[in-house]
Amino acid sequence: VIVMTACMNALVGGGMWSQALALLDEMRARDIPPNERTYKAAIQACGKGGQWQRALEVLSCLESSPSGATVHNYNSAMTACVTGGEPGRALDLLERMRQRKKGENAGPNVVAFTGAITACSALGMWKKALSLLEEMRRGGSGSQPNLRSYTAAIGACARASQWEPAVDLHETMISEGLVPDNASYNAVISAARRGGQHELAMKLMASMVQAGLTPDLVTVTELVSSLSERKRWRDADRVFDIAVRTKALEA
RNA sequence: GAGAACAGUUCGGGA
Numbered sequence: 001v002i003v004m005t006a007c008m009n010a011l012v013g014g015g016m017w018s019q020a021l022a023l024l025d026e027m028r029a030r031d032i033p034p035n036e037r038t039y040k041a042a043i044q045a046c047g048k049g050g051q052w053q054r055a056l057e058v059l060s061c062l063e064s065s066p067s068g069a070t071v072h073n074y075n076s077a078m079t080a081c082v083t084g085g086e087p088g089r090a091l092d093l094l095e096r097m098r099q100r101k102k103g104e105n106a107g108p109n110v111v112a113f114t115g116a117i118t119a120c121s122a123l124g125m126w127k128k129a130l131s132l133l134e135e136m137r138r139g140g141s142g143s144q145p146n147l148r149s150y151t152a153a154i155g156a157c158a159r160a161s162q163w164e165p166a167v168d169l170h171e172t173m174i175s176e177g178l179v180p181d182n183a184s185y186n187a188v189i190s191a192a193r194r195g196g197q198h199e200l201a202m203k204l205m206a207s208m209v210q211a212g213l214t215p216d217l218v219t220v221t222e223l224v225s226s227l228s229e230r231k232r233w234r235d236a237d238r239v240f241d242i243a244v245r246t247k248a249l250e251a
Numbered sequence: 252g253a254g255a256a257c258a259g260u261u262c263g264g265g266a
Contacts, residue, residue: 008254009265035256044256075257082258114258116254121259151259158260186260193261 001032016043021054036065040073047076048217050084071097071106078115081162089117106142113141114149121156129156147178154187163188163195175224180211186218193226201226205242215248 004162011020013147024042025243039062055077064071074097093103094116097108108116113136118128133153136145145153152174157166168211170188174180185208192201201223205215220243226238243249 002253004253009254012256040256041254046255056253070256072255072257079257086264109257111258116258118259138258146259148259153259154258181260183260188260216261222261244252 001027001035001038004032005035005038005041008045009249012041012048014047017049017051018058020045024067028123029086036062036063036067040063043073043076043080047079047083050080050082050088052077052081052084053090055080055084055088071109071112074108075111075115076114078119081124082115082119090118090119091123092222097196110136110141110143110149111129111144112154113145117149117152117156121152121159124160126156126160126162126165129153132170133169143185144176147173147181147184150178151184151187156192158187158191158194159240161191161196163191163197163200166191166195167200179201180213180218182208182216185213186222187214188221189219189222189226193222193229198232200227200236202239205239209242209246213247215243216251217249220248 006025008020019163021043024034030206039058043055043058046058059069059073059077064074074093078093081087081093085146094112097112100107103105117132120132130153133145133149136149139145150169154169166188170241185204189204190202191230192204205219205223208215220239223239227239
């Protein structure tokens, strides 16, 4: 068991999740009973590979194991559901974690909530994303939402072309003392683009530069597509100027 | 010490 599990860990670390799962199958075929560590490696493999069915199966093995499933284990299973194209099941898992709280294991943490917000994003449920974020702000995850949580929520608004709430979140986040980074800026800019607010998108890029950040490839593609949709070629030139000046594309 | 792990932003390509 130890050798097999060690191999699985190595495979997962190297991004070879399918081989790791193959080892789990082999253990079963050979009647080598997996232990908790084996399942932990397996569920991580499922997370990376988006193998949600197997993730849920492994999760229930962990749940019934003596030490029980950890918050991390649930989070890996949630990742598997989202990347496996079953985001609704990730939301189910969040509920399951909440039930578990009563049993005095830890409830969902910041990572779990953020994962659930990402699931909402994939489902187009931006209102639910906002309400999950609200719940976090009220202390529901045991700590306050961090930069990634806000970015995920902004991303959910962006996907639904809801630029106004996205901008609100961006501002709230700043007033909470969080410092926006490239990913969070790119998320609001995306919301502006999808909401047809190209002027706003340009302003956001400018404030990004003012804040000392270097726009990246994502920022530039975001703006260029926003501007070209409206054939604002002059503005697109300005964006390229800024991109060159800030060395945006040199990373 | 078999082992320290999980979450966020654009577009495109490949199986």
